[in-house]
Amino acid sequence: MSAPQPASVLVIGGGPAGYTLVDQLGLRGYRGELTLVDPLGLPMDRPPLSKEFLRGAMSEEELRFREAEWFEERSITVIGSGVEEIAGVRLAEDAAGWEAFLLNGQRLVAEVVVLATGVAPAGAVPEGALSERVITQLYTVHDAARLRRALAPGTRLSIIGGGLVGAEAASVALGYGAEVTLVNPSDPAAVRSFGAVAAERLHALHAERGVRVETGRVARIEQPGGVGAAGAAGAEPSLLPVDAVGRADAGAGAGAGEAAGAGDGAVLGVGVVAGGEGQAVAPLRVVLEDGRSWGADYALYATGAVPRDDLARDAGAAVAALEDGGGVLVDASGRASLPNLWAVGDVARGVDADGAPLPLHAHWEAAMHSAEDAAAALMGQFPEERGARWFWSDRHGEHVEVVGHPGEVAGGRTVLRSDARGARGVFSVGAGGELLGAVTFDDARLARAARRLIDRGAPVDAEALADPEVSARDLVRPPRRD
Amino acid sequence: MAQIVDVAGVGEIPEGEAVVVDGSANETGRDIAVFHAETGEFFALDDECTHETASLADGWIEGDRVECPLHATEFCLRTGKVLCLPATESARTHKVEVVDGRVLLHPGESVEGADRP
Numbered sequence: 001m002s003a004p005q006p007a008s009v010l011v012i013g014g015g016p017a018g019y020t021l022v023d024q025l026g027l028r029g030y031r032g033e034l035t036l037v038d039p040l041g042l043p044m045d046r047p048p049l050s051k052e053f054l055r056g057a058m059s060e061e062e063l064r065f066r067e068a069e070w071f072e073e074r075s076i077t078v079i080g081s082g083v084e085e086i087a088g089v090r091l092a093e094d095a096a097g098w099e100a101f102l103l104n105g106q107r108l109v110a111e112v113v114v115l116a117t118g119v120a121p122a123g124a125v126p127e128g129a130l131s132e133r134v135i136t137q138l139y140t141v142h143d144a145a146r147l148r149r150a151l152a153p154g155t156r157l158s159i160i161g162g163g164l165v166g167a168e169a170a171s172v173a174l175g176y177g178a179e180v181t182l183v184n185p186s187d188p189a190a191v192r193s194f195g196a197v198a199a200e201r202l203h204a205l206h207a208e209r210g211v212r213v214e215t216g217r218v219a220r221i222e223q224p225g226g227v228g229a230a231g232a233a234g235a236e237p238s239l240l241p242v243d244a245v246g247r248a249d250a251g252a253g254a255g256a257g258e259a260a261g262a263g264d265g266a267v268l269g270v271g272v273v274a275g276g277e278g279q280a281v282a283p284l285r286v287v288l289e290d291g292r293s294w295g296a297d298y299a300l301y302a303t304g305a306v307p308r309d310d311l312a313r314d315a316g317a318a319v320a321a322l323e324d325g326g327g328v329l330v331d332a333s334g335r336a337s338l339p340n341l342w343a344v345g346d347v348a349r350g351v352d353a354d355g356a357p358l359p360l361h362a363h364w365e366a367a368m369h370s371a372e373d374a375a376a377a378l379m380g381q382f383p384e385e386r387g388a389r390w391f392w393s394d395r396h397g398e399h400v401e402v403v404g405h406p407g408e409v410a411g412g413r414t415v416l417r418s419d420a421r422g423a424r425g426v427f428s429v430g431a432g433g434e435l436l437g438a439v440t441f442d443d444a445r446l447a448r449a450a451r452r453l454i455d456r457g458a459p460v461d462a463e464a465l466a467d468p469e470v471s472a473r474d475l476v477r478p479p480r481r482d
Numbered sequence: 483m484a485q486i487v488d489v490a491g492v493g494e495i496p497e498g499e500a501v502v503v504d505g506s507a508n509e510t511g512r513d514i515a516v517f518h519a520e521t522g523e524f525f526a527l528d529d530e531c532t533h534e535t536a537s538l539a540d541g542w543i544e545g546d547r548v549e550c551p552l553h554a555t556e557f558c559l560r561t562g563k564v565l566c567l568p569a570t571e572s573a574r575t576h577k578v579e580v581v582d583g584r585v586l587l588h589p590g591e592s593v594e595g596a597d598r599p
Contacts, residue, residue, distance in 0.1 A: 016567065016568075019567075020567065045567075045568060047553075047568075052534065058534075065567070065570055066570060364568075365554070368566070368567055390554065392552075392553065399552065444540060444541065444542070444551030444552070445540070445541075445542055445551070448542040448549060449542075473498050473499075477498070
């Protein structure tokens with residue numbers, strides 16, 4: 001059944017998807033040449049960047065999936081140090097393989113190229129003086145380390161975007177004693193990620209725990225004292241079309257592993273106002289479209305992400321339009337539209353039967369699964385069947401898990417489960433009585449039970465779901481009648 | 483030989499559940515989770531996930547696997563082998579036997595075929 005193995009595979013990107021791909025190829029018996037390129041070197045996990053790493057409970061070393069020896073033992077070449085970025089990839093003239101060009105002038109040749117470049121912050125990236133105090137997303141260890149250094153008792157941090165990353169960062173920042181303001185265009189935030197009922201509960205937690213929550217659209221961030229401190233990516237407020245940010249959130253956001261859920265279409269702009277206000281003021285001023293404003297020491301933009309699909313775009317492969325959220329269009333195994341070009345993880349975008357891009361679902365497990373499936377296909381093997389999707393988030397001490405498609409559906413109902421500690425789960429039950437999705441709070445077994453119930457597709461016992469006396473296990477395995 | 487711990491009666495740990503033998507109550511000094519698998523067998527692993535602080539005893543036990551309650555890494559209960567990310571290190575196993583209806587744990591004695599002896 002197996003097709004011949006490719007003689008050489010070049011993986012571009014060392015997040016969960018890129019790492020999983022090289023790991024899986026090895027486990028599946030790949031014997032060819034294997035190279036992974038990432039500007040940060042050894043592959044690193046991403047979800048902890050807005051959680052354990054930001055909190056100081058995890059080091060940079062601990063973010064790495066494996067030490068250098070692991071790759072050496074498997075004859076996997078990791079190119080990182082000194083490589084700023086891949087300049088481009090090009091289909092070789094005989095179409096038998098690819099050439100990749102690194103900014104340092106190096107040229108790599110491989111039969112197969114797998115793009116695992118993940119996502120980039122949507123919108124403007126501030127430069128110059130403003131970049132010292134404005135952090136855009138938390139996709140790299142550098143971003144997260146900068147924010148971590150900034151967090152201290154009394155630090156005034158404004159977080160723009162109340163999706164998963166913004167919410168996680170807000171709760172971590174509180175732990176440092178920072179004064180946190182979270183602004184999101186809608187209240188609650190992240191309805192598309194959680195459904196309205198769960199989103200409301202989660203958004204309300206911020207205020208309960210001491211975050212100042214504002215609802216509105218940020219027009220710009222000013223730097224009152226920043227005379228001549230120009231160099232933002234642009235002084236125009238709306239650097240990114242509303243639509244693009246909105247779409248980035250459409251599939252629950254972005255970011256290899258739940259780094260997702262931007263605010264619902266925040267217009268973001270990064271501007272510098274020269275001159276200042278002639279008095280001792282906060283280094284930054286966050287200005288909303290409605291004119292309200294407040295001071296801040298630091299700002300975090302957590303307004304969503306877009307797939308880093310430029311390499312594929314420039315090479316001529318089919319990509320989703322930017323206004324549709326972008327992404328390298330791939331088949332179910334990760335094949336792009338050009339021969340021997342593949343994409344996995346957050347940069348990849350599946351298509352439906354009509355070839356239209358599927359909604360983005362840029363979460364950690366999905367990234368890992370897509371890489372497993374691509375590795376299987378590259379080796380001529382069959383992929384595993386996948387069940388209901390899953391992601392998690394941590395905020396204000398609660399471990400939140402989402403399985404399937406949460407949210408309210410026509411003809412269906414929402415089932416709540418609470419116990420003495422409070423809400424444990426919000427279940428979305430479809431018109432046919434089947435479970436479609438669930439959001440659970442600090443209840444791992446409930447999430448896993450829900451996942452299995454969703455996969456079964458059979459009508460569920462809503463009363464049992466709502467009853468905390470019925471254990472998660474018994475939800476999927478009714479008590480035996482002896 | 484390690485000191486054997488009498489964990490419980492067979493009927494006291496329902497299938498699909500686990501109990502923790504505290505680090506202070508066994509020679510390894512680490513908490514050990516004793517699982518009653520759906521297969522009816524008993525297995526034991528170090529309770530703390532090899533990835534982060536989470537108790538595998540709180541995980542989801544299915545077949546001969548346990549799924550970590552935090553980030554869903556799966557471990558094989560028989561060998562301790564790690565089966566998926568985010569953990570990359572296998573769990574330590576401990577021998578368990580059932581004698582006269584009692585579940586007996588041999589702390590620190592890894593099972594035959596353990597992935598991380």
